Amino acid sequence: MMGGNGMALSRARSASSSTRGPPSSCSPPSPRPSASSDRCAGRLRGDPRDGCGYTPIRVVSSGATGELFEGMAQGNQALAPGAMLLRGFARAELSGLVAALREVTEAAPFRHMTTRGGYGMSVAMTSCGAVGWVTDGTGYRYDPNDPATGRAWPPMPEAFRLLARRAAAACGYPGFEPDSCLLNEYTPGSRLSLHRDADERDFTQPIVSVSLGLPAVFLFGGLERGDRTTRIRLESGDVVVFGGPARLVYHGVAPLADGFDPLLGRRRLNFTFRRAR
Ligand code: MD3
Numbered sequence: 029m030m031g032g033n034g035m036a037l038s039r040a041r042s043a044s045s046s047t048r049g050p051p052s053s054c055s056p057p058s059p060r061p062s063a064s065s066d067r068c069a070g071r072l073r074g075d076p077r078d079g080c081g082y083t084p085i086r087v088v089s090s091g092a093t094g095e096l097f098e099g100m101a102q103g104n105q106a107l108a109p110g111a112m113l114l115r116g117f118a119r120a121e122l123s124g125l126v127a128a129l130r131e132v133t134e135a136a137p138f139r140h141m142t143t144r145g146g147y148g149m150s151v152a153m154t155s156c157g158a159v160g161w162v163t164d165g166t167g168y169r170y171d172p173n174d175p176a177t178g179r180a181w182p183p184m185p186e187a188f189r190l191l192a193r194r195a196a197a198a199c200g201y202p203g204f205e206p207d208s209c210l211l212n213e214y215t216p217g218s219r220l221s222l223h224r225d226a227d228e229r230d231f232t233q234p235i236v237s238v239s240l241g242l243p244a245v246f247l248f249g250g251l252e253r254g255d256r257t258t259r260i261r262l263e264s265g266d267v268v269v270f271g272g273p274a275r276l277v278y279h280g281v282a283p284l285a286d287g288f289d290p291l292l293g294r295r296r297l298n299f300t301f302r303r304a305r
């Protein structure tokens with residue numbers, strides 16, 4: 029596992045703290061139509077090029093390049109069975125997302141939370157939606173209230189919700205209704221150590237991730253913490269949908285390299301849309 033400097037790190041979200049352990053089978057029924065065949069069962073690290081778990085996708089993103097690529101898959105890539113990278117899916121919407129973001133962070137500013145082990149996180153977080161993901165000295169949970177204010181989290185902006193729905197639908201999850209969006213803010217040096225997202229109730233529901241701002245190296249592992257990780261560069265406007273056999277994989281983010289993004293400056297944001305309850 030990644031060592032780090034021992035203080036500004038670990039999300040360790042599900043590590044042994046979850047009251048619900050992962051299901052004994054880590055291959056929840058995949059709602060994706062005809063995507064993963066039986067030969068893919070239990071296989072997480074298949075070469076994306078072998079087509080295993082790959083669903084040819086018709087992207088319906090609009091905007092700048094939309095006309096050119098209408099009806100074509102815009103570089104969609106299966107990272108592994110159940111994990112689809114939609115390159116640039118949100119690119120045309122970035123400024124709208126940032127505008128909507130302001131309303132969220134005015135009510136619930138980014139803050140550095142503390143892990144159950146007492147470490148301050150280098151990534152600052154906030155949430156919107158019916159519940160928000162919270163970590164403090166007592167553990168990890170989804171809470172209907174922001175502990176910083178005692179009030180409900182701000183509502184999920186329509187632009188957020190609709191983007192998540194479209195991305196999920198493009199990957200074979202029609203009708204995705206996220207009740208929580210976790211917003212992560214990275215500055216140069218911020219990292220997220222290897223963890224699983226296992227605090228949600230229903231692992232058949234996917235998680236949709238949207239990246240904005242500075243590029244990052246995403247670490248994509250396997251079902252065991254010790255499994256080797258693949259590095260994937262995520263850029264502003266990239267969307268990843270994690271479902272099926274990829275839903276409970278270990279993952280993290282390498283320390284953010286410095287740089288300057290025209291929209292966000294020296295920052296990277298990641299929004300993850302979840303069905304928590
Ligand atoms: C794979 N965020 O918020 S997004 C997180 O870039 C988180 O801020 C990272 O991991 C970030 O929990 C990575 C990619 C991601 C998100 C959720 C997943 C990958 C996932 C859930 C299951 C499997």
Ligand code: FE
Nearest residue numbers: 223224225279
């Ligand atoms: Fe995660």
